Amino acid sequence: MINQPKLLISLYWHMHQPDYRDSISGEYVLPWTYLHAIKDYSDMAYHLEMNPKAKVSFNFVPILLDQLEDYAEQFKTGRVKDPILKLLSTNDLWVITPEERRLIKDSCFKSYHEKMLKPFPDYERLYKMYEFLTEDGRDDLIYLSGQYLADLLVWYHLAWMGESVRQNNVLVQHLMSKGKKFTNEDRMALYDLVGELIGDLIPRYRKLAETGQIEISSTPHYHPILPLLLDFETTHDAMSNAILPKTANYPGGAARAIDHLKDATASHKSRFGMEPKGMWPSEGAVSKESLLLMANQGVQWAASGEGVLANSLRKSNPKKALVSRHDYLYKPYKVSNGEDSITCFFRDDRLSDKIGFEYSKLHSSEAVNDFIQTLEHIYNTYQRQENPVVSVILDGENAWEYYPYNGHYFLTELYEALANHPNIEMVTQSEVLKMIEAPSKTPYKVHCGTLSEISAGSWVYGSFSTWIGSVDKNYGWDLLCEAKKAYDKVLKSGKLSADERHKAENQLSVCEGSDWFWWLGDYNAAMSVSSFDQLYRRNLMNLYRLLKLPIPEHLNASISMGDSKAANDSNSGTMRRGQE
Template sequence: MSDKLKLVLCWHMHQPEYRDMQSGEFKLPWTYLHVIKDYIDMAGHLESVPGAKAVVNFAPILLEQIEDYSNQVSSYLHDRIAIKDPLLAALVEPSVSSDVEKRLKLLRDCKKANRERQINRYPAFRKLIEMSDWILAHQDAVNYLNAQFVSDVLVWYHLIWMGESVKLNDERVRRLIEKGKNFTLHDRIEIVEIIGDLLSKVIYRYKSLARKGRIELSVTPYAHPIMPLMLEIQSAREAMPTASLPMLNDYPGGEQRVLWHLQRGVVTFRHFFGFEPKGCWPSEGSISERTLQILSDFGFKWTASGGNVLHNSLQASGMNAATTSLHHPFKLEDTNIACFFRDDGLSDLIGFEYSKWHADDAVADFIKHLENIADYEKRPAVVSIIMDGENAWEYFPDNGYHFLNALYRRLSEHPRIELTTFSECLEQGETPTLLPKLVAGSWVYGTFSTWIGDADKNYGWDMLGDVKTAFDKAVAEGRLSDQQLNMAEAQLAVCEGSDWFWWFGDYNPGEAVSDFEKQYRLNLSNLYRLLGEEPPGYLALAFTQGSGAPAMGGAMRRGNEI
């Protein structure tokens, strides 16, 4: 075994299901926007540094959405079949809509970007957005807008969402940025052609990296559910003893649903990559003793969670949390799965602090921390950096291009640090430490407070319990054909995703809360209709509002509560 400090960079690529599963329309554009900005750039960094290595985790419903977008764009370009995403479709409309409400919505939608790093970077777009701000505050003025203004806003919005590697290497993108104004229909269609190219190649690029041994690919349960809460809602009290919980005592048939998500997730992963994954990053790093037993029985070799989960578990096990290093894998008694724990402090430096630093200084600081760990550890250690692969980079200059390039390059050249993967650590003889007890929790604060315990989050769980009861009754009564059952199971899976609960609560931004709670109510309503039932009246009413201003817009959380 090498004496070098082993470092695993694990990037979790995830978007919830943004489609109306009945109409096929994408209600929010974040999947394709993150493809062209983040998933493309993240592949590019790994490709450009020969010594780079990482774990890349994909949520299966993200892979399916990328494939859908790619197929839709291809169908439009070849057969002029309409694209089912309003924002993307607006690019190829022969003329910009004259409808006042549609124009106002386009202006609002094209403001959804980081003001400092994306919008203000380009003076031409900044001026358009400043004018849009004024128009949205004086909405009668929209009647005086010409179509060219809206067209320019729309094109610029997609240009600022292009990844830095795309801006550097695609001559078409560079030419459009230089043009700067008076974009034509030809220009707008060219943007869609560029997006189509990126969508069609992105999954293959990761597959190719995996085949070359440059990355390890892993999976999350199909629709990103919080497995411990589906298995046992009371597990939330292991780390939050006084938490208020939903009226729902336990989620009906939770274990069967967890197994469904795991099985469907692996099947989807195999469809895209051609092999079965060895590891599973459970949604939000959420684990419990029962969750680890199920993952072990399912055949996964490794999983991972947050550092605070380990801290709580060491205390519950009577082990000294102050002197027991988190920089090694652990294994729960009676399981055969290794569990790695995130270094929350170092991961949060990347997620929340280094975007304010010069890239070289940030990387030097990060490496200094790693060198300190290597000096302190009594035996060769494994440091796990686990974070979203998309949400942090819009806060960095140039989409984190300089930081990530320097990070991979300097780490791959460092004489005392070895970039590796979780599976390689185990294959090279890293022995897990026995952990007698595990306290259920997630990578966020070591608890489930982001998804349960708040009144609005609890109400969301109760609504989910209602529709699951209706689902179980329809199945028991034999009211569904095989095709209807398959559709209902998939719709139920979407309802069970973690993201809806993440955004419920007034500490989140108002617009994001509204977007996600509308989508959640739509998902539940669609399921009732698939079951042949009228949705309950309460699903016609908004049940949660937001007015907060959390760090990074609320799309990320720190591992440690501050």
């Protein structure tokens, strides 16, 4: 077709970690926030800095940003609240406690070994020594020296270091070349580098946003699933036979949803100098009520999964057969009630999941060629005098450890291919909105559809099955509902001071996050389930402590056991495909 309109691609990377802090002690229970910071958040900024022609969107969940700022403050003040970081900077590892020795052993081999341990012979040698001392059920770790622990701590952080840092930082190159017998000075230098990387992150992304190269969106502050806070019954839109929690609905859910939205807007403005135009609803979870609530709070655009769009089209036109995905997927849709409206983008599940699950197994050039050829096929067969809008949306942090070199060569080649393709234009969601709202001021023509109904669901399978509907997940919700009722009763009594109310509200917000329910269930790896199960119950216990109430005895019992055979499953449960 002559003068066929360009294909517009919106790459949208979602960055999220739940709050890993114990609210009472302030100590970090798990290290994933700072490890992803030095690896993935650093690398993802670097790729945009190295290719100014590339343009993408990032979603940063406010509770992740809270933790990044907290870590930066720890390095400034020297009051370290993460036990692994504290041990990295501990002067004498020969005299640490047995509990600290076990923490190093239990923590410092947690990674995808194929790409993050085996490529480093000195690190792998430490692992083989550990295996020898623990084979046949033995526990002879007392024989591990302080030097062994020092080397293990250094290699753990080197393995989690971003490839952009490895290739450009002299200290990291020196330590990797040295390989063993790391000194206290080596460890302190590495510790300082971790602090520098974390402290620079938010300013780096803000600078990229100010140049217009990226758009940064937000998420309800503590990552709750808004549709479920509003109404458990929305589960039945995509799961008609699902069993729901015993509690009919989450108490006061609408008010809590608004609080999360307002807090997110304030967080974004304080960090990036402006309110977010768009939001990624936690887990891409939407209902018509939640979308209109977001619109009422000033959010202009949101995004979700392809399954939600297909189900919503069926719900909007129940007597009309669904046409080919090619005919409905590649455009945004408006949702309105006559007063408030919001524009929704829906991810191409196939393309998004190729990056998340398939391309890590291919050579970078082969993977990029496949991606570009898929886009070219969409472009060549679209057959309309309007620009197709392809939304590729996925986790921006957990996929890369399964790629060689943390996805460095894949992302470098992908951005270069997209930025220089004659028939493809990289865009942000807000740019697409401008094309729709002011067509006379742009060479692009984007058609925006309308959805009269929304079938509630998420980016995972188009349903809420990952967070509700099983025995374990429902019990997790019932525990939260029980705690919320206690919270409401205490606040109504007026027994707490303003500061105590604030701390209790923050703790409730942590408990409302989606991650706890994600991990509950017998299909997840047992070790991960145990970590998140314990942290969720710990958070609920801390809420009762802050409310000055007795802790219910049943919170001492595990909610979910997980599957001991699931440990080696694809991506270890940190990501899920859009379609089953």
